[in-house]
Amino acid sequence: xxxxxxxxxxxxxxxxxxxxxxxxxxxxxxxxxxxxxxxxxxxxxxxxxxxxxxxxxxxxxxxxxxxxxxxxxxxxxxxxxxxxxxxxxxxxxxxxxxxxxxxxxxxxxxxxxxxxxxxxxxxxxxxxxxxxxxxxxxxxxxxxxxxxxxxxxxxxxxxxxxxxxxxxxxxxxxxxxxxxxxxxxxxxxxxxxxxxxxxxxxxxxxxxxxxxxxxxxxxxxxxxxxxxxxxxxxxxxxxxxxxxxxxxxxxxxxxxxxxxxxxxxxxxxxxxxxxxxxxxxxxxxxxxxxxx
Numbered sequence: 001x002x003x004x005x006x007x008x009x010x011x012x013x014x015x016x017x018x019x020x021x022x023x024x025x026x027x028x029x030x031x032x033x034x035x036x037x038x039x040x041x042x043x044x045x046x047x048x049x050x051x052x053x054x055x056x057x058x059x060x061x062x063x064x065x066x067x068x069x070x071x072x073x074x075x076x077x078x079x080x081x082x083x084x085x086x087x088x089x090x091x092x093x094x095x096x097x098x099x100x101x102x103x104x105x106x107x108x109x110x111x112x113x114x115x116x117x118x119x120x121x122x123x124x125x126x127x128x129x130x131x132x133x134x135x136x137x138x139x140x141x142x143x144x145x146x147x148x149x150x151x152x153x154x155x156x157x158x159x160x161x162x163x164x165x166x167x168x169x170x171x172x173x174x175x176x177x178x179x180x181x182x183x184x185x186x187x188x189x190x191x192x193x194x195x196x197x198x199x200x201x202x203x204x205x206x207x208x209x210x211x212x213x214x215x216x217x218x219x220x221x222x223x224x225x226x227x228x229x230x231x232x233x234x235x236x237x238x239x240x241x242x243x244x245x246x247x248x249x250x251x252x253x254x255x256x257x258x259x260x261x262x263x264x265x266x267x268x269x270x271x272x273x274x275x276x277x278x279x280x281x282x283x284x285x286x287x288x289x290x291x292x
């Protein structure tokens with residue numbers, strides 16, 4: 001599926017017309033003539049503008065794929081937060097955050113600096129599994145903009161007003177209220193076309209919508225990540241995970257899971273491209289899942 005989708009050799013309406021297999025090939029959902037594979041998999045206007053209202057759904061099929069990938073990220077992040085919160089609390093919080101390293105008069109500054117840094121890291125509860133942004137606090141919590149997490153009577157999803165007064169809704173936020181640190185993540189799970197432009201657009205929107213209302217007493221970090229609908233990943237996902245403090249093995253696992261989920265969802269969207277009554281459930285993921 002992925003290979004044929006990449007080579008544009010799947011029997012999409014435009015190929016059926018080109019191969020003279022169908023006299024009037026159209027998208028079965030919106031009626032567009034000679035619709036391409038990318039139209040069906042990510043750009044059909046009926047899906048984007050009408051599917052939710054016509055069938056009273058909380059997400060259309062493209063948003064469903066996005067949220068399935070987001071759910072895979074949620075599971076990884078929440079597992080990491082639980083592990084981070086269980087680590088020993090900082091015994092020297094100020095020194096750990098802003099270490100003052102002294103240089104001995106004997107000129108052995110490199111060794112002294114390295115030893116001091118190691119001592120500070122050890123005293124702060126640090127180690128090979130305690131690094132990145134998540135090492136700065138022990139009271140992390142997170143919320144994700146997934147409809148199944150906010151079914152009434154649960155509170156609707158919103159960005160923490162104590163951090164910023166904004167109507168913006170990043171896909172998730174990770175917050176330490178004790179240390180006043182907030183991390184926001186915005187996910188894109190569409191076509192791989194113009195990934196760099198999509199990434200920059202998300203950064204610009206964050207600067208326009210979130211930063212002006214940000215409380216100056218908070219430390220704020222924003223990550224825009226992209227997972228392509230055919231399972232191709234940009235470097236932004238790995239970059240965000242490494243910055244949070246994920247290990248190389250953990251990053252590889254999350255990348256593999258997100259790619260698999262994106263491919264599987266796109267395959268189901270493709271095989272149901274003729275059905276308006278497509279009612280998928282939230283897809284999970286397990287280690288060792290085979291690729292499509």
